[in-house]
Amino acid sequence: MLKRVKTLRFLRNEVVLITGGSSGIGKSLALEAARRGAIVVVTARNKEKLDQVAKQCLLLSGRPAFAYQMDATSPDQIDEVLTQIRHQVGAIDVLVNSAGLAEFAPAAEQSYKTMDQMTEVNLLALMYISRCVARQMMDQGYGAIINLGSACGKIPTPNSAAYSATKAGVIQFDNVLRMEVADYGVQVLTVNPGPVNTPFFDKADQDGSYRAHLPKWMFIEPDELARRIWNNVGYKTREINVPGYVAYFGWAYQVFPGLGDWAIKKFFDFQQNKKEL
Numbered sequence: 001m002l003k004r005v006k007t008l009r010f011l012r013n014e015v016v017l018i019t020g021g022s023s024g025i026g027k028s029l030a031l032e033a034a035r036r037g038a039i040v041v042v043t044a045r046n047k048e049k050l051d052q053v054a055k056q057c058l059l060l061s062g063r064p065a066f067a068y069q070m071d072a073t074s075p076d077q078i079d080e081v082l083t084q085i086r087h088q089v090g091a092i093d094v095l096v097n098s099a100g101l102a103e104f105a106p107a108a109e110q111s112y113k114t115m116d117q118m119t120e121v122n123l124l125a126l127m128y129i130s131r132c133v134a135r136q137m138m139d140q141g142y143g144a145i146i147n148l149g150s151a152c153g154k155i156p157t158p159n160s161a162a163y164s165a166t167k168a169g170v171i172q173f174d175n176v177l178r179m180e181v182a183d184y185g186v187q188v189l190t191v192n193p194g195p196v197n198t199p200f201f202d203k204a205d206q207d208g209s210y211r212a213h214l215p216k217w218m219f220i221e222p223d224e225l226a227r228r229i230w231n232n233v234g235y236k237t238r239e240i241n242v243p244g245y246v247a248y249f250g251w252a253y254q255v256f257p258g259l260g261d262w263a264i265k266k267f268f269d270f271q272q273n274k275k276e277l
């Protein structure tokens with residue numbers, strides 16, 4: 001059983017399902033998996049973008065690649081698409097839940113609709129898809145589930161309360177799921193990146209004010225993150241916290257939360273003043 005999970009390290013001929021595969025981290029993960037010889041299946045709402053990614057995957061891997069339109073806010077569509085994948089592609093060896101969105105705004109100003117949308121896509125859909133695919137992986141006796149959390153789930157930053165709550169939920173969901181599926185040879189890997197250079201911020205931070213608080217060195221490139229993720233599949237890795245400061249500050253915040261609040265607020269105020277000068 002454990003031996004089988006180790007073969008996922010190579011990804012060759014493994015079926016890899018990636019939600020949010022039309023853009024950003026999901027797209028980089030799809031292309032890197034294809035480079036390593038995987039049979040890639042991408043889902044999202046934008047079929048045109050998905051078809052382009054699938055075509056690129058096919059060229060990179062020389063193996064079939066598939067695109068399915070799926071709105072993560074619809075459990076019926078999730079059920080339907082998972083059934084289609086099962087019949088048309090086969091059993092899933094690796095699942096990546098990368099579909100997600102944010103809107104950065106003070107909690108007191110955020111609408112119910114936005115909070116609902118973030119919770120549905122970032123947390124509810126991720127839990128439901130993980131649960132459906134975990135059952136199949138437990139039956140087959142191996143697999144890997146990779147869920148996109150965020151540094152925000154560990155380190156609070158101003159204007160991200162609802163988004164951070166969904167990501168803290170992902171981290172804790174994975175902590176429990178990991179224990180439940182470990183004996184079945186299924187790896188659960190939670191990925192908590194700091195800011196990544198993707199179209200994510202075009203929606204999350206439309207006036208650029210959140211990004212303006214963050215120095216460039218804090219950002220990671222999605223291709224680099226994708227390589228890091230695939231290099232950890234098939235191992236006992238529980239979490240990826242990148243860049244390094246995420247792991248360090250995440251730990252420090254748990255131990256000294258009051259000091260953490262003070263330091264984070266000072267940092268954001270300092271960045272804001274720098275921007276205004």
Ligand SMILES: NC(=O)c1ccc[n+]([C@@H]2O[C@H](COP(=O)([O-])OP(=O)(O)OC[C@H]3O[C@@H](n4cnc5c(N)ncnc54)[C@H](OP(=O)(O)O)[C@@H]3O)[C@@H](O)[C@H]2O)c1
Nearest residue numbers: 020022023024025044045046071072099100195196198200
């Ligand atoms: N970028 C960052 O700084 C960062 C940092 C930490 C964590 N993350 C997390 O990483 C994940 C990927 O983010 P990203 O940076 O790659 O963002 P992105 O480039 O905006 O991609 C988001 C993906 O989610 C899909 N999506 C959004 N709403 C959906 C819905 N209702 N149904 C199905 N798919 C939906 C989008 O496709 P369609 O629009 O076509 O549906 C797209 O493929 C997210 O969970 C995000 O929270 C990002």
